[in-house]
Amino acid sequence: MSLIELKNVSYSYNDSTKAVDDVSFSVRKGDYVTIIGHNGSGKSTLAKLIAGLLPVKEGSITVDSLEVNEENIPQIRKRLGIVFQNPDNQFIGSTVRDDIAFGLENKQVPSDEMEAIVEEYAKKVGLTEYLNYEPQNLSGGQKQRVAIAGILAMSPDIIIFDEATSMLDPKGKKEIKQLMYDLAGGDDITIISITHDIEEVLQSDDCVVLSKGKLFMHDVPEKVFANAEKLRQIDLDVPFIENVRETFGKYKIKLKANDLKGMVEELCRSGSKR
Ligand SMILES: Nc1ncnc2c1ncn2[C@@H]1O[C@H](COP(=O)(O)OP(=O)(O)OP(=O)(O)O)[C@@H](O)[C@H]1O
Numbered sequence: 001m002s003l004i005e006l007k008n009v010s011y012s013y014n015d016s017t018k019a020v021d022d023v024s025f026s027v028r029k030g031d032y033v034t035i036i037g038h039n040g041s042g043k044s045t046l047a048k049l050i051a052g053l054l055p056v057k058e059g060s061i062t063v064d065s066l067e068v069n070e071e072n073i074p075q076i077r078k079r080l081g082i083v084f085q086n087p088d089n090q091f092i093g094s095t096v097r098d099d100i101a102f103g104l105e106n107k108q109v110p111s112d113e114m115e116a117i118v119e120e121y122a123k124k125v126g127l128t129e130y131l132n133y134e135p136q137n138l139s140g141g142q143k144q145r146v147a148i149a150g151i152l153a154m155s156p157d158i159i160i161f162d163e164a165t166s167m168l169d170p171k172g173k174k175e176i177k178q179l180m181y182d183l184a185g186g187d188d189i190t191i192i193s194i195t196h197d198i199e200e201v202l203q204s205d206d207c208v209v210l211s212k213g214k215l216f217m218h219d220v221p222e223k224v225f226a227n228a229e230k231l232r233q234i235d236l237d238v239p240f241i242e243n244v245r246e247t248f249g250k251y252k253i254k255l256k257a258n259d260l261k262g263m264v265e266e267l268c269r270s271g272s273k274r
């Protein structure tokens with residue numbers, strides 16, 4: 001069942017070019033969808049349109065059959081959270097505790113319940129000891145975890161990550177990615193993740209490729225990456241394994257395995273037959 005549906009969505013910041021150009025696709029409930037594309041291909045614009053942070057002027061977007069428009073946005077935003085690239089630009093509270101509580105205050109959750117919810121989610125993202133810290137004094141990875149805890153506390157069923165790990169060091173990246181995979185593992189939360197990380201794309205159920213604002217491909221990751229030549233035309237990388245497959249293909253050797261170990265075994269088998 002599709003939870004999010006985009007139909008012929010276009011968006012221009014000014015009259016000259018379309019940042020998003022006639023994009024249609026849908027996202028099933030519980031899926032983990034990655035969006036990839038070169039810089040300026042319209043990924044963040046698309047995320048903001050889905051989240052109701054930019055007005056849908058052309059085409060339509062629905063979330064659980066609700067049209068994303070001025071009237072429905074408050075209702076949709078209760079169910080949808082968005083984590084941005086820069087962890088510094090998403091703090092409202094003066095302490096981690098206040099920050100995680102912010103959305104709950106808006107929802108008018110009673111204060112005793114609120115305290116328990118804040119502590120539950122701080123624990124979930126491993127920030128219990130930091131509840132009284134000022135968010136500004138945390139590391140990048142910790143800041144992203146505060147942002148994610150604040151969103152999880154609202155119990156959304158959709159979370160959009162817009163390059164949420166790109167400014168983090170390898171350790172921070174790994175932590176946040178693991179948190180995302182854990183969330184994606186359940187059937188309850190639908191995740192849309194904008195990323196340049198091929199490894200992450202391979203973990204997702206479905207991949208949307210944008211180029212110059214247009215939908216370039218939409219398929220399962222294995223099929224997307226099987227089009228290595230097409231992806232290179234729009235300056236995107238393919239996984240190492242696909243490069244290996246392609247190179248052997250040029251010598252008429254077809255490798256079917258999806259990991260390097262499997263490919264080596266295939267090669268050994270074919271060698272022993274000769
Ligand atoms: N606030 C804005 N005002 C005017 N033009 C904008 C604005 N934000 C984005 N654009 C333009 O819209 C196009 C799409 O930008 P967008 O930020 O959606 O791309 P992106 O795929 O997220 O890129 P990146 O990978 O660099 O984050 C680009 O040409 C960009 O210059």
Ligand SMILES: [Mg+2]
Nearest residue numbers: 043044045162
């Ligand atoms: Mg962007």
